[in-house]
Amino acid sequence: MFINQTYFIDSCNDAELNIKRESKLEFQLMYDDTKEIEAIMCIIQGLGADIRDPVLKFNMEYFASKCNVAVLSVNYHGIGNRPQTGAKWYLDDIDKLIFDTSLKALNIEIPYDISNLNTFEEFYPAMDYLNKEIQKKKDNWDLSRDYYLDLSASLQLTNNEYQNYGIMQTIDMINTLLYVKTKIFKNNNLKTIVVGVSHGAYMGVLSAKIAPWVIDAIIDNSSHVTLEGDAWRYIGFGKEVDYAQYSCFATFHYFKNIRLCASEKTLWTTNKQSPYYFSLARKLIRETLNKDHLNIQAKYPNPKYIAYHSKFDEYVPLEEKEEYVSILKELGVDVEFTKITDNQQVDGKFIKNLTHGMGIPIKLLIKKHLSQILQEPLKDKTCKKEISYKCDDLIYTFKEENEQILLDVQKLS
Known part of the structure; x- marks a missing residue:
């Protein structure tokens, strides 16, 4: 029987600002219970869409019915941040x-x-x-x-939320994967795959920083890796x-x-006297391009990383992504990186243009890589399920406990 169900679960509070969350975390899950499920795949929505998006629903139904995967999508904290999603x-x-x-x-x-x-x-x-x-x-x-x-x-934002940006959103996504794996399927041998475009892809890449032992594969179309240039303005201040x-x-x-x-609406501010000051430490933890942090991340079992990026991306410089990929390769991470650099690569079907996202349909992107990911052997993810990063004057520690990711932030003495 084809299962299509919406869940509401508890997830993370705002550990950075010490604010208790008011809302439940909502996610949608689809799978065929007559199939032998091999993986849980999360399609991460970017800015301006949520789990009610009709294109998302079509893609979820397609892969859940055609492949041995359970497909989910998450209304992560702050997703209702545009008028079309209820803001x-x-x-x-x-x-x-x-x-x-x-x-x-x-x-x-x-x-x-x-x-x-x-x-x-x-x-x-x-x-x-x-x-x-x-x-x-x-x-x-x-x-x-x-x-x-x-x-x-x-x-x-909907649910009386605010823009935390990146951290709570990504923990929500990871917590959902952990919940589905352990509470619904009760199978720790299921692969976890995250797929996204733009901000959704950024969350996928950030998940490897927050909990590299949870994710098995990331498919990234045009994520940003720093908060330089255009990206930081999405925080709201x-x-x-x-x-x-x-x-x-x-x-x-x-x-x-x-x-x-x-x-x-955000609580972050440029006011240095405010407890909500968006300091250098807050910025550093949200950036995936950080060699010191990647050196720490590489000591853990890391996911396979598949990425696409255009030389003519108007928001995210290709050079930043190239540097990120180069460091990953140096550290021994399994990387497949496709650069789109000229019109000859635009085929009108898969690559449709040279701008941000390149018009790549999410369905074709997944179809191109899913069977390969499913065929690869499951990595041994045995490790200490806790990772810490020094960010200027703060230490961020992410820990998996009771099938959830907990964040602790401590000030350096």
């Missing part, structure tokens, strides 16, 4: 200050009290009024015809630096003359 617009104090300052700069008055505009339903009429006033100024040539106004707005340049995303969806620059 709600609101204005915080910084957003309101930017709104007010922009009105004064344009010399426009609106019949609304900005201090009382909190929800989307409350601030939309005020911004719509401003949008029309800007159009009048453009029609009168008081503003250029290509003018638009950047305004800041925030997104409240970009507006503390420049709300327009470092927004999580920006959209003209609601107004023709106003671009809403979105920031996810």
Whole structure:
């Protein structure tokens, strides 16, 4: 019989900020119980999609019905961070200050009290009024015809969550794999495979840093390996630096003359006096390209690593991925790395373009590698199920206990 079931389980708290989690971890699992299951495969959703995505469901059903695998996907902590996955617009104090300052700069008055505009339903009429006033100024040539106004707005994540970024998300994914393996199938000899594109791929790669003994294979399409360049703005505090340049995303969806620059709700801040300061240590633990950390990781049984990356990726430099792969190979990790460097590799079916993700269909990506992964012998994962990393002034220790990953963060004396 084909099994398609949704589960809600306990997972990690925020050990970095000492915050108890309010929400359960939701995941969906599919498999055919008439088959001899050989592996558990997790397809990790990236930004803007969750387990209700129809393409994801199609792919999960396909592989669960065609192959000897159980397929799961996880609504990890903070996944509901876009309007299409349930995030709600609101204005915080910084957003309101930017709104007010922009009105004064344009010399426009609106019949609304900005201090009382909190929800989307409350601030939309005020911004719509401003949008029309800007159009009048453009029609009168008081503003250029290509003018638009950047305004800041925030997104409240689903389940009253916030953007922790990377760590809680990836622990959620690992905890789900452990739960399915030990509680549902009760078989420690099942392989675990993680597959993702972009942020989903990043979580897959980060899982090898957090618990290398849990994962058997990673299929990575275009993950980032540092928080340099474009990646750090997704944490949510970009507006503390420049709300327009470092927004999580920006959209003209609601107004023709106003671009809403979105920031996810996060507790992280650039304020060094805050207990929520995103320090160098917080950054280092979230980066997979760190030679000192990779030297530690390599002492454990590591997963097979299969990666694709384009030379023309507009978000993640190929050079960073090449350096990461080079270190892995030096350390003896089993790596298959495909670089896409010219149009001759674009076949229109598997590789469709040269930009971020290369348009590779997740179904074809999995089909290309799954049988090979299943045929390879299961590695001996016997080791101490605990790993520690020194990150500037902090020590991060990840430990598997009672089929869950626990994080302990200690300050160096």
